[in-house]
Structures are given as C-alpha cells and as structure tokens.
Amino acid sequence: MKQLIQKLKETQTLTKKEWRTLIEHRTPELSEYLFSEARKVQKHYYGNRVYIRGLIEFTNFCKNDCFYCGIRKSNGHICRYRLTKEDILECCQIGYPLGFRTFVLQGGEDGFFTDEKIIDIVSSIKSNYPDCAITLSIGEKSYESYKAFFDVGADRFLLRHETYSAEHYGKLHPHTLYAKNRQQCLWDLKDIGYQVGTGFMVGSPYQTVENLVEDMLFLKALNPQMVGIGPFIPHHDTPFHNFPQGSLELTLFMLALIRLMLPKVLLPSTTALGTIAPNGRERGIMAGANVVMPNLSPNNVRKNYMLYDNKICTNSEAAEGIEQLKTQLQTIGYEISVSRGDSLN
Numbered sequence: 001m002k003q004l005i006q007k008l009k010e011t012q013t014l015t016k017k018e019w020r021t022l023i024e025h026r027t028p029e030l031s032e033y034l035f036s037e038a039r040k041v042q043k044h045y046y047g048n049r050v051y052i053r054g055l056i057e058f059t060n061f062c063k064n065d066c067f068y069c070g071i072r073k074s075n076g077h078i079c080r081y082r083l084t085k086e087d088i089l090e091c092c093q094i095g096y097p098l099g100f101r102t103f104v105l106q107g108g109e110d111g112f113f114t115d116e117k118i119i120d121i122v123s124s125i126k127s128n129y130p131d132c133a134i135t136l137s138i139g140e141k142s143y144e145s146y147k148a149f150f151d152v153g154a155d156r157f158l159l160r161h162e163t164y165s166a167e168h169y170g171k172l173h174p175h176t177l178y179a180k181n182r183q184q185c186l187w188d189l190k191d192i193g194y195q196v197g198t199g200f201m202v203g204s205p206y207q208t209v210e211n212l213v214e215d216m217l218f219l220k221a222l223n224p225q226m227v228g229i230g231p232f233i234p235h236h237d238t239p240f241h242n243f244p245q246g247s248l249e250l251t252l253f254m255l256a257l258i259r260l261m262l263p264k265v266l267l268p269s270t271t272a273l274g275t276i277a278p279n280g281r282e283r284g285i286m287a288g289a290n291v292v293m294p295n296l297s298p299n300n301v302r303k304n305y306m307l308y309d310n311k312i313c314t315n316s317e318a319a320e321g322i323e324q325l326k327t328q329l330q331t332i333g334y335e336i337s338v339s340r341g342d343s344l345n
C-alpha cells in the first residue's frame with residue numbers, strides 16, 4: 001500500500017483499480033504515512049503558508065432543490081435574505097484591513113441577481129480593490145454569462161461537480177439538474193480563462209468507493225486550480241435529514257490523495273470539515289490543505305446561510321476571528337499569507 005502512495009507521488013496518477021485498493025484498504029497507519037507525504041508536497045510548493053479567502057454569502061434564495069442542501073427552494077423554514085451591493089462592498093471594506101485579498105461571492109441560484117447586477121457588483125469591487133481577486137460561486141450559467149463576468153474582472157469561479165457519476169448525481173438532485181451540464185460549465189469556465197475550483201462531498205448519500213474513484217479521475221482530467229471537498233452533513237429540513245454525515249477520517253484521506261495527485265493545487269480545509277470536528281480545519285491543513293475561507297458575511301445573516309446543520313460561523317471561522325485563526329495555525333507550524341494566493345497549478 002505504501003508503494004501505491006509512492007507511485008501516486010511520483011507519477012501523479014493511478015489506475016482505477018489502484019485507486020479503489022488504496023481507498024478501500026486504508027488503515028490509520030497508512031493514513032499517517034499518506035498525510036506526511038502530502039505535507040512534504042504541500043511544503044515544497046507552498047511552504048508553511050496558508051491562504052485566506054473572505055467568503056461573502058450574498059443570497060440564500062435558490063431556484064434549485066438539491067436534496068442535500070439547506071437553502072433548497074422547498075425549504076420553507078428559513079428566513080431568506082439578499083445583500084445589496086452596498087452591503088457587499090461593506091464586507092470588502094471590513095475584510096481588506098484584516099488581510100483579505102480574495103473575496104468570494106457565494107450564493108444560491110437567485111434570479112434576482114441578473115447578469116447585469118452581477119456585472120455591476122463585480123466591477124464595483126474590482127474598481128475599489130484592484131489588487132484583490134474576485135471569486136464567484138453562483139452556480140450554473142451560460143458560457144456568455146460566465147464570459148461577461150470574467151470580462152469585468154471576475155478572476156476565479158468555484159463550482160463543485162458534486163459527484164462525477166451521472167447515476168449518483170441523479171440520486172442527489174432533482175431531474176432538472178444533470179451531471180453533464182455541471183461538468184460542461186467547468187470546461188466552459190476553464191476555456192474562458194477563469195482559475196477554476198471544483199470538488200465533491202465526501203460521504204454523501206449513496207456514494208460508493210467507485211464514485212470516489214471517478215471523482216479522482218475527473219479531477220485529474222479537468223486539472224483545476226482549486227479543489228474543495230468536505231464531508232456531507234445532513235440538514236434537518238431536507239430529504240436527506242436521516243442520512244449519516246461523512247467521516248472526518250475519509251475526508252482527510254481524500255484531501256491528502258488530492259494533494260499528491262495535483263501537487264500544486266489550492267486545497268481548502270473547508271467549513272464543513274471544521275464543523276464535524278473541533279480541530280477539523282487544522283487536521284485538514286495537516287493532511288495537505290493550504291487554504292481557509294473565513295466568513296465575511298454580515299453577522300445577522302450568517303445563521304440563515306445554513307447549508308447543513310450546525311455550520312460554524314463564529315470564532316476562528318469568522319473573518320473577525322482572524323487573530324484566533326493565526327494562533328491556531330501557528331500551533332501547527334503554519335502562517336497566514338496576506339496575498340492574492342493565486343494557484344501554481
């Protein structure tokens with residue numbers, strides 16, 4: 001098994017069968033070995049620097065009905081909100097002096113935010129903060145819309161593929177959504193010139209090892225600049241409320257495998273990872289991750305952007321808790337980098 005890890009490190013690829021063997025037969029000892037190899041690669045390319053991104057969750061309205069997601073259209077139990085352009089700019093104004101040089105605008109697929117409105121928001125941020133990168137995470141759009149956002153200054157786009165398998169995708173989403181469409185969006189984004197982030201949930205309902213293997217092969221083929229993965233966590237007001245959450249252990253294992261497969265990729269230690277274990281985010285860094293995305297949304301709306309139960313949004317997970325985050329990272333030998341943190345991949 002250690003030979004497989006060495007092979008992955010040296011060739012940055014494995015066969016389907018080898019991926020399956022590695023994931024199925026992992027042990028705690030093997031994981032520790034994998035994490036230390038992943039840290040070597042992480043340190044080789046990025047040193048002990050961890051990049052920060054300020055996450056602005058600007059709308060929780062969504063036209064989609066994904067079975068796992070707490071802000072799905074059919075959830076009538078949440079308080080819906082939208083931030084104005086002024087609210088969003090205020091988030092940036094708070095984030096900039098804290099050291100944020102990337103602002104991530106994430107939201108549900110909200111028709112209120114027409115292309116015109118997104119263009120206006122992106123242009124305003126760009127003219128106020130020319131030295132900052134803007135990341136959009138607003139779901140599936142047409143090639144033309146993506147292009148228009150890019151042309152006014154959007155630098156990066158996050159769109160997790162969620163799961164590569166069309167069959168598995170169909171078990172997580174209503175029939176109006178297709179795995180192929182989502183993947184096409186990612187190819188479009190790359191073609192336009194965005195730095196692209198994709199990813200998947202670990203331990204989502206009905207997920208098999210085969211699905212994870214296909215996710216790895218898809219990541220290899222797409223070769224994105226960033227990969228966001230985190231454990232599935234049930235939300236009480238969704239059809240998946242009774243499914244178990246994904247495990248910390250498997251999420252860390254997958255993070256480390258991704259670090260070896262795409263050595264220069266940006267790899268966030270996600271909020272979901274921090275939610276399922278008190279030191280989850282630090283453990284993600286120790287498994288090869290090198291990005292954290294503290295919450296810059298206004299305090300009064302954070303509780304309404306609940307993608308899953310108990311999502312953390314205070315203390316070191318909040319932008320204003322950056323000092324605490326620094327201390328936590330120092331404890332494990334890492335430091336925050338105040339820079340755009342563009343991908344080397």
Ligand code: SAH
Nearest residue numbers: 068069107108109139160231232233307308
């Ligand atoms: N509407 C945007 C943003 C989605 S929210 C888009 O379509 O990309 C960002 C990510 O949160 C999703 O891609 C999904 O992978 C994750 N997520 C949603 N619900 C979750 C849950 N219950 N547990 C864990 N992660 C979840």
